Amino acid sequence: MQSLVDAIREQGVILPGGFLKVDGLVNHQLLPRLTREMGVRFAELFAPLQPNKVLTIEVSGIAPAISTAMELNVPMVYARKKKPLTMKEPAFTASSVSRTKGGNVDLFISSEFLGPDDRVVVIDDFLASGGTLRALTGMIELSGATLLGLGCVVEKQFESGREHLADLNVPIHTLANIVRMSEQEGIEVEVGR
Ligand SMILES: O=P(O)(O)OC[C@H]1O[C@H](OP(=O)(O)OP(=O)(O)O)[C@H](O)[C@@H]1O
Numbered sequence: 259m260q261s262l263v264d265a266i267r268e269q270g271v272i273l274p275g276g277f278l279k280v281d282g283l284v285n286h287q288l289l290p291r292l293t294r295e296m297g298v299r300f301a302e303l304f305a306p307l308q309p310n311k312v313l314t315i316e317v318s319g320i321a322p323a324i325s326t327a328m329e330l331n332v333p334m335v336y337a338r339k340k341k342p343l344t345m346k347e348p349a350f351t352a353s354s355v356s357r358t359k360g361g362n363v364d365l366f367i368s369s370e371f372l373g374p375d376d377r378v379v380v381i382d383d384f385l386a387s388g389g390t391l392r393a394l395t396g397m398i399e400l401s402g403a404t405l406l407g408l409g410c411v412v413e414k415q416f417e418s419g420r421e422h423l424a425d426l427n428v429p430i431h432t433l434a435n436i437v438r439m440s441e442q443e444g445i446e447v448e449v450g451r
């Protein structure tokens with residue numbers, strides 16, 4: 259998605275520890291036109307698989323996921339990082355690591371909203387190590403739903419998440435790909451794959 263690549267070139271900041279700050283478009287402030295375009299692109303890529311649900315994880319996955327779900331006209335469910343008292347049992351759970359906040363997080367999805375009839379596309383903001391997507395796909399498996407594909411707004415190719423998830427045997431689509439980045443050479447970003 260060229261508009262996203264341009265925005266990352268303009269606004270992306272490299273932080274210590276291999277983090278890319280794109281708070282002005284993905285992780286703090288959201289830009290309606292850009293977010294809508296993300297959904298349109300993901301919907302084009304995944305519609306042929308006939309999903310009936312989009313799954314993501316709070317918090318930064320929600321915007322691209324709802325944009326995609328609106329285009330596909332299917333419900334969007336997000337995994338919660340704290341179990342609310344309104345959540346009906348049984349809930350599917352998994353553990354993942356919060357990359358930006360540090361530490362382990364427990365994830366919860368109610369069996370009310372994910373089950374064997376669901377054909378699911380997972381959308382998130384970043385594909386880095388792939389750990390978060392692994393946790394989400396584990397919950398899909400527990401629920402008996404079918405995983406159709408994975409979509410992320412930004413891929414950090416140098417963290418090899420795509421390779422780590424290859425055994426899932428589903429299409430992985432990203433909208434912008436960070437090939438490499440360093441404080442000396444800057445951000446090398448290309449249209450996703
Ligand atoms: O591929 P991985 O190595 O798992 O990294 C990607 C994950 O890291 C971030 O989550 P985080 O909990 O840090 O942030 P958020 O609360 O903004 O969603 C991001 O939102 C992805 O979910």
Ligand SMILES: O=c1[nH]c(=O)c2nc[nH]c2[nH]1
Binds near residue numbers: 277
């Ligand atoms: O804002 C972010 N920047 C990153 O580099 C990153 N990697 C995983 N999750 C991330 N979130």
